Amino acid sequence: MSDGAVDLKAEARAKAYSMPLEQINPVDPELFLTDTHWPYFERLRKEDPVHYCADGHEDGPYWSVTKFNDIMAVDTNHDVFSSEPAITIFDPEEDFTLPMFIAMDQPKHDVQRKTVSPIVSPHNLAELEPLIRSRIQKTLDSLPIGTPFDWVDKVSIELTTQMLATLFDFPFEDRRKLTFWSDIATADPTSKLFKTEDPDTERKMYLFECVDYFSRLWEERVNAPPRGDLISMLAHGESTKNMDRMEYLGNLILLIVGGNDTTRNTMSGSVYALNQNPAEFAKLRANPDLIPSMVSETIRWQTPLAYMRRTAKQDVELGGKTIKKGEKVLMWYVSGNRDEEVIDNPNAYIIDRERPRHHMSFGFGIHRCVGNRLAELQLRILWEEILVRFPEIKVVEEPVRVKSSFVKGYEQMMVVIPSKL
Template sequence: MSDGAVDLKAEARARAYSIPLDDINVADPELFKTDSHWPYFERLRKEDPVHFHPPEHHEQGSFWSVTKYNDIMAVDTNHGVFSSEPAITLFDPEDDFTLPMFIAMDQPKHDVQRKTVSPIVSPQNLHLMEPLIRSRIQNTLDDLPIGQPFDWVDRVSIELTTQMLATLFDFPFEDRRKLTFWSDVATADKTSKHFKTDDPDTERKMYLFECVDYFTRLWNERVNAEPKGDLISMLAHGEATRNMDRMEYLGNLILLIVGGNDTTRNSMTGSVYAMNKFPDQFAKLKANPDLIPSMVSETIRWQTPLAHMRRTALQDIELGGKTIRKGDKVVMWYVSGNRDDEVIENPDAFIIDRERPRQHLSFGFGIHRCVGNRLAELQLKILWEEILQRFPEIQVVEEPQRVYSSFVKGYESMQVVIPSRL
């Protein structure tokens, strides 16, 4: 870490512990853009692990922050009290632009829609997809320049996850970067570079309507054909999904696009970044490639590609000594729970041979646990198997540019250099 980075880290820590507790707002996207959120969460875990934020902290009103591992688990596994409706982020849907999706549904509708698409990530199907995933990763890595800086996010992380998404949807391969764009637009802050006008809300809706129009053409082709194994065919022929209206179709598309994109994309980048911050762990991995599966789980914990999920209380309930009222928003900060030193030893360190590497919150728990978690792990595992066969090292040459978001904890770009091939 450079002296400048050390100074910024010390400055963030000093501020986090100097301001009044009630002034801490961990939903501020700027904290994530600057990677300075860590000491704020540390303080909340120590001093007020179930913390109330007043309305002025967010444009959508007051909310609770749950920051400790076991409290998050208590919320995530109690879907009878903590509802996923109407949304799983702090932003409530607009009356004229509501996007139903199964992650933001309660029982019983959640289960039947989830079961419609879950066969695509069954163990048998993942086994069938593995050769294709490996060949694409091999081709992508073989095309990377040697000795020249390039953006790992664009050339590797986005490209590989977008190719995978195109396969899952059986989406026209030449248009696959549309999937990346729609994913980014769906989750982007209003200040994002993706918006070119002074009315980003209207612009976002326009882009998402373009998304559903494109996918409706694919739906119409597949609903009149024999059922196949891609996601659109599954939705078109599924008993619980074949009668969705346009907005529910769009909602589930956005869920599947973002879910299949952001988690894996940012873990792929985060793994390279972590290996640079902890070179002893990279040396350990090169000496023992059998540690790759453990390293994958540790990456997903250490990175935590989605920082939070939100629930809404269906009744009054006590949590951590606080009374949460019916209708209150409750935010589970996975990014904080994954650094809870009462549960995970030395949590800020990246340790690829932890005793329990899968002990993390990044995929969620309970009925809403990430449906594609095994696919994400498989892609990351194969990526590092192929990296170790090609490159002695991948050097991160400057601090990555991070996403301005308190939901997607990710990377806009990361410049790297590969000095040589093996």
């Protein structure tokens, strides 16, 4: 870490502990861009674990739940905390509402999720494993040796986008469109992805391009016998075959973001974490059987989606506070994964933890990440193949992070592979 980064973190810590508690606004994307959100969550866990922010966001006030057990209590209480109308702090616009099953309650959520879940069944994952491995091998073998390159672009994005294209049976030559639509769907309005002064209109334009493209694929699949790809599953599923255009788009965005951002940012996060913790990398190299444990620890340490939103269906007490009906509740997974009362030494990256899968990056309850085993599979194979090829992967400068309080990830991470084994 550079001296500048150390100074920035020290400054953030001083600010986090000196400002009035009620002014802490963890949804500020600048905190995640600069990786300075940690002391704010640390203070909230200690002093105000169920925290009300009255004026920190354009879409109104919100509650932050920052401790592991409180988050689990919200995430599993579907009778009191609703996933509708949205899973992010932003409220849907009346003329641009995107229904998706992650932002639905039972029973509609359950039947729509069940429509697509066979694609990540144990049998299907076993079928996919040889393809995943061959693509990872090909991608790693194409990397330059001794020359800096962007790991995010060359490896993380490329591998997850190839996987998404397979799951959708999407035209392979256009697969980077999936990456772009995923980024646009979740980008902060101030992101440099937007080229005009009206990011809202620009976002809608690109998402309409997405649904237009996928509508052509829907027409192909709905007029053919059912197949094993996600579009065919949606087109033939009893609970999804009559979706309107906006619900189709909503579920597409859910599946694209869910299959892209989380895995890709953990692929990058694993390289960064092992650079920050060389003793753990040495431990991994000495014992490759630790790869599955390392993967789980990285998913906890990285927490690729920082929070999920719920909306209170009724007045409810949590942590000594009264949350009113209709109020927004943000479950900060990124904070729960660093809760000292539940996870030993939570800020440390330890690849052989006793319970490495004891984390909340996948959520809990009916909305637990449907593709979590696929993500773990891809990460496991990636590191199996890295360890037989490269003695090290050096991060040569501090990565550029995504400006978002929802997607906690990397925009760029320059690395050098000094040599092959």
